[in-house]
Amino acid sequence: MPTHDAPMSPDEFRRLGHQLVDWMADYQATIRDRPVQPSTRPGEVVAALPGAPPEHGEDFQAILSDFERTIMPAVLHWNHPGFFAYFPANTSGPGILGEMLSATLGVNGMLWETCPAATELEQVTMSWLRQLLGLPDTFTGVLQDTASTSTLVALLQARERAARKAGAPVNDAGFAAGAGLAVYTSAEAHSSVVKGARIAGFGDAGVRLVPTDDALGMDPGALTRLIHEDRAAGRRPCAVVTSVGTTSTTAVDPLAAVADVAEEEGLFHHCDAALAGSAAILPEMRRHFAGVERVDSFVFNPHKWLFTNFDCSLQFVRNPGELQQTFAIDPEYLKTNVDGQVTNFRDWGIALGRRFRALKLWFVLRYHGVEGLRSQLRAHLDLAQDFAAWVDATPGLERLAPVPLITICFRYRPREDLDEAESERLNRAILERIRGTGRAYFTHTRLGHSFCMRVAIGQTLTEAHHVEELKGLIREAMASVG
Ligand SMILES: *Cc1c(COP(=O)(O)O)cnc(C)c1O
Numbered sequence: 001m002p003t004h005d006a007p008m009s010p011d012e013f014r015r016l017g018h019q020l021v022d023w024m025a026d027y028q029a030t031i032r033d034r035p036v037q038p039s040t041r042p043g044e045v046v047a048a049l050p051g052a053p054p055e056h057g058e059d060f061q062a063i064l065s066d067f068e069r070t071i072m073p074a075v076l077h078w079n080h081p082g083f084f085a086y087f088p089a090n091t092s093g094p095g096i097l098g099e100m101l102s103a104t105l106g107v108n109g110m111l112w113e114t115c116p117a118a119t120e121l122e123q124v125t126m127s128w129l130r131q132l133l134g135l136p137d138t139f140t141g142v143l144q145d146t147a148s149t150s151t152l153v154a155l156l157q158a159r160e161r162a163a164r165k166a167g168a169p170v171n172d173a174g175f176a177a178g179a180g181l182a183v184y185t186s187a188e189a190h191s192s193v194v195k196g197a198r199i200a201g202f203g204d205a206g207v208r209l210v211p212t213d214d215a216l217g218m219d220p221g222a223l224t225r226l227i228h229e230d231r232a233a234g235r236r237p238c239a240v241v242t243s244v245g246t247t248s249t250t251a252v253d254p255l256a257a258v259a260d261v262a263e264e265e266g267l268f269h270h271c272d273a274a275l276a277g278s279a280a281i282l283p284e285m286r287r288h289f290a291g292v293e294r295v296d297s298f299v300f301n302p303h304k305w306l307f308t309n310f311d312c313s314l315q316f317v318r319n320p321g322e323l324q325q326t327f328a329i330d331p332e333y334l335k336t337n338v339d340g341q342v343t344n345f346r347d348w349g350i351a352l353g354r355r356f357r358a359l360k361l362w363f364v365l366r367y368h369g370v371e372g373l374r375s376q377l378r379a380h381l382d383l384a385q386d387f388a389a390w391v392d393a394t395p396g397l398e399r400l401a402p403v404p405l406i407t408i409c410f411r412y413r414p415r416e417d418l419d420e421a422e423s424e425r426l427n428r429a430i431l432e433r434i435r436g437t438g439r440a441y442f443t444h445t446r447l448g449h450s451f452c453m454r455v456a457i458g459q460t461l462t463e464a465h466h467v468e469e470l471k472g473l474i475r476e477a478m479a480s481v482g
Pocket of ligand 1: 087145146147148149190192243245246247272273274275301313
């Protein structure tokens with residue numbers, strides 16, 4: 001029985017670390033041989049593990065073998081080249097290595113003084129990304145954990161701005177000062193907008209869903225009408241949240257037209273481009289972002305489609321002073337001698353503690369360079385267009401939304417007279433059948449009343465032949481369900 005009542009020695013760490021890095025490299029090299037989706041039943045992992053922590057230290061090899069035996073079989077392999085669900089979850093060699101260093105340093109970058117490198121590397125990588133995305137230098141970036149947090153942070157800033165204008169900041173006066181404030185977003189927006197609105201105290205009653213046009217983008221005329229109706233009814237329009245690349249279909253709201261309305265009506269404008277923001281590093285994709293320089297806040301997740309390990313969400317704001325006014329709180333024990341000269345990122349969001357996230361991003365940006373990132377994204381976009389063209393050309397398949405980026409929504413509809421329920425049954429059967437093969441994994445969504453399959457192409461390891469295999473699986477499944 002080992003006695004582990006002292007820290008692991010550097011020599012032991014070195015030996016085990018090498019072993020683990022070998023494991024990690026093998027995992028990447030052989031991931032294709034694993035089924036994408038585990039066949040785990042609910043409760044299976046819990047049942048396989050002891051209910052109480054070990055009294056005595058355990059041998060590292062025993063931990064590792066339990067990891068192999070109990071944990072690995074219950075892992076959904078997000079980095080499998082056959083993973084086409086939700087959104088890509090890009091890890092990459094440089095991203096993983098940067099994350100290892102961040103774990104090793106174990107710093108908390110809450111203040112400049114608690115790790116000057118964490119703060120300043122964050123400033124540098126944010127500036128690099130601002131330039132890469134084509135944003136003007138009137139924007140300042142900060143790393144948050146997720147887009148949900150970034151959107152909540154933006155809504156809190158918007159709330160504070162509106163309440164302050166009315167003479168009573170919610171920070172001082174509490175929730176009542178925000179009574180009647182309303183947030184506008186489209187029905188296609190991500191659920192994190194409504195969740196953020198709930199947490200920020202707007203409530204579902206304060207969220208107004210703006211109708212969309214045929215391409216599922218927000219209708220700015222309808223936005224203006226809703227705002228006017230609401231003012232007439234005594235509500236206080238406060239913020240609009242646009243989406244570039246909605247979750248269901250990657251639909252794009254018209255940022256410039258919404259910015260016209262937001263400026264005219266005095267609304268805070270936050271733009272959620274959690275997945276699609278990566279595309280802004282491609283000059284030919286910037287058209288989707290026209291007007292972005294006029295938003296107050298913009299979020300995108302390098303952890304989705306920019307080869308950077310989860311979590312890494314980037315928020316750009318036009319008025320960092322107002323953001324800090326929303327979150328700054330100044331207890332004696334957090335004061336330092338340099339507060340007047342530095343950025344303390346603890347005042348830019350919800351948590352005090354902050355991981356050294358910029359490190360992995362810096363590794364990724366330097367390892368691939370702008371050209372390397374661009375060519376990988378272009379390859380994904382080409383694969384998505386190719387897949388969409390295949391759907392269009394395949395009898396029995398019907399594409400249900402445009403494909404501006406990497407997400408394709410489509411369904412199997414062998415006969416025109418098939419009703420929605422029957423169509424849903426067939427498409428669910430196809431999904432289940434393909435997932436059961438272990439070769440590919442994707443999910444569904446609903447557009448209007450129509451259940452459809454949804455494929456997102458953008459994994460780090462996904463290549464043309466993986467998409468060809470996916471087409472073959474769909475063909476086979478179509479034939480099998482009749
Ligand atoms: C994925 C996604 C989110 C949520 O992202 P998290 O980082 O998981 O909070 C929000 N909005 C859109 C458009 C998304 O695609």
